Amino acid sequence: MAIVEAKGIKRSFRSGDEELTVLSGIDLRINPGDFVAVTGESGTGKSTLLHIIGLLDRPTEGELLLDGRGCLSLSDEKTAQLRNRFIGFVFQFHHLLPEFTSLENVMLPCLVAGKTFEDAKSRAISLLDKFEIESRAYHFPNQLSGGEQQRVALARALANSPQFLIADEPTGNLDERHSHEIEELLCRMNKEENLTILLATHDIKLAERAKRVYLLTGGMLSAIKSEGKVE
Template identity: 50%
Template sequence: MEAGSQDTQYEIRSTKYCLGVYQCPTVGHGPNSHLHHPILPANVDGPLLTVDNLVKQYDTGGDEPLTVLEDLSMTVQEGDIVAVVGESGTGKSTLLHLLGALDRPTAGTVRFEGEDLFAKSDDALAAFRNRAIGFVFQFHHLLPEFTALENVAMPALIQHRSMDDVTPRARELLDLLGLADRADHRPGTLSGGEKQRVAIARALMNEPALVLMDEPTGNLDARTAEPMHREIERLSRDIDQTFVLATHDPSLADIAGRAYRLEFGQLHDLDPTDEMAPTSPVSDRESRTP
């Protein structure tokens, strides 16, 4: 790649990445445009994330809509690891999409540090999402033509920042995740576990307040998944990172400070002594207990 075209190529590819994962923010242009994006609401006392009576329905073309989430309420405190456990098709991904402002609910509210997310315009949501939320998916979604270092930098490149500007942060994250010696390797030369750690580093690139993980170890075997569980736990402890995890694997819930089972559109406290059998639905009042 010619040096003179490098930043242009990064911008083209970061656009490809954010269209697939975030939706590109359209606020501002140029190398300093990230300074003008709405970043985070002002800090207030209380939970990082508050969900009240969330409903998500889909039109199926029939007489009744398909209700995936129904009157769902929860809170997430700063520094928490919260796990949502459920079988495929129970609405875990739908819930994460709403928490991450990738979709809008049919009813109910999601408040981030007290601010109603869905009172924002689509453009403001996209800018907020890129700065405040990190995403990790079951499949890593790394761009194969770029190195691990460049992939980690993508969320910052979306903000039109230069590679020179963001490289120190990207290297720091790879080092944090034990991948310093893999920085210049492309995804095709990395193991499954290494690819997923690169994806975690990428999610942390913009120092998000919240990282949402959708089946983060679902594509890994048990031997590789266990160290990943410990890695998530360590990041929560060492850098006070807040995580919400959606998984069908109850062992991932073991690292969570609070774990729920999602069933019939509602959250239930996960009872580890009863093979994940749900207790009574989490009420609005109970969900606000730290």
């Protein structure tokens, strides 16, 4: 069963009399354990596509199945439930809550999902440990480096063990060394835990780590690498 099956996804934005078509018929299938990168110039619609696949936005036309379930006709409540259970998100800016420690930021999604405090804490500690930031568990986001903040954000995205991670420019705000740390963690999670990843990035080095790479241009995707082969 595919994790994502997107068919004929179109998305236009209207402003006044003008209509801007950003996605003009995207087909994309992502299987369990895939690592797919979408690259392309700024403004070509990478975030728009990730938001639609991540159920944060709806397409103007098209069909979207997640884990085999059609999800465009679900109620807002069911959409939010599916999103929270099934998908983890990481963005360019970490969006950690400034008044909470790293540990609390990672615990929060578990608590929202109904885990006990002790279970949430042990899950959060094990993720911080895995990402080698356990020594920063009691620091606040503004006391962390950019790379550490992004590792905490990744731990938070994975707190409820989603099968599917959507990462929109996760290294866009980091220097080369910190980008490399995030790159390594994403690859490790994909290989060791079979985490399915959909990534948007300008960073060609990061995109090349994916198993499949697509270029988004003119509202369409074209494959530039599939399973290790550059096309």
